[in-house]
Amino acid sequence: MEFTKKDLNKTIWVKQTDQEKNRVWYRADATGKTLGRLAVDVAKKLAWKDKSYYSDFWDAGSFVIVENVDKIAVSWKKLSDKVYYSYSGYKGNVKSITLGELLKKNPSKALRFAVRGMLPKNKLRDARMKRLKLIKGTTTKYDNFKPVNLYK
Numbered sequence: 137m138e139f140t141k142k143d144l145n146k147t148i149w150v151k152q153t154d155q156e157k158n159r160v161w162y163r164a165d166a167t168g169k170t171l172g173r174l175a176v177d178v179a180k181k182l183a184w185k186d187k188s189y190y191s192d193f194w195d196a197g198s199f200v201i202v203e204n205v206d207k208i209a210v211s212w213k214k215l216s217d218k219v220y221y222s223y224s225g226y227k228g229n230v231k232s233i234t235l236g237e238l239l240k241k242n243p244s245k246a247l248r249f250a251v252r253g254m255l256p257k258n259k260l261r262d263a264r265m266k267r268l269k270l271i272k273g274t275t276t277k278y279d280n281f282k283p284v285n286l287y288k
Contacts, residue, residue: 155189155196159267162200163283166247167207171214175250177286178202182264183255195260200286201269201278205244210235220249244270 162181166174184190184197215236222231238246247270255261269278 152194152196155194160198161278161281161283162198162286163278164200164202164286165204166202167204168209169287171208171210171247171250174202174208175247175254178247178268179251179254181286182251182267192256192258193260195263197264197267199267199269199278199281199283201271201275201283202247203271203274205247205270206239206272208239208243208247210239215239244272 164174164178178200180186181200182197187196189196216234218235219232220235220238223229224231233241235246248265248268251268252261252265255264271277
């Protein structure tokens with residue numbers, strides 16, 4: 137079978153302005169959800185990987201609101217074994233904190249680290265992370281955007 141130019145141009149090209157107009161808002165309740173599984177679903181919606189016109193160099197993702205971040209579930213072993221490190225650049229200034237301590241201190245930071253690690257490592261990651269809204273408890277602040285429930 138011979139390929140013509142018409143056959144090769146089957147790729148869907150959606151304009152960036154059209155993608156920005158059609159951003160969807162999602163709301164997820166983190167009560168009882170596992171940290172990693174929740175982060176996977178949130179990262180997919182932020183990067184818009186479930187759409188047919190997904191591309192790693194376009195930012196066509198949606199907004200995600202995660203409520204009740206302080207009620208995230210984690211398996212018992214990870215609370216003490218998973219360690220986050222931060223290094224200031226000065227000699228001897230490596231700081232570490234376990235996942236259990238981080239969840240007590242700032243639970244939204246733990247979910248933010250998990251989602252950030254699952255997004256593609258390119259120039260669009262920071263813009264995608266800005267569309268992630270993490271809230272302790274519930275809120276009506278974003279109700280005017282009519283968010284769709286991520287989990288039914």
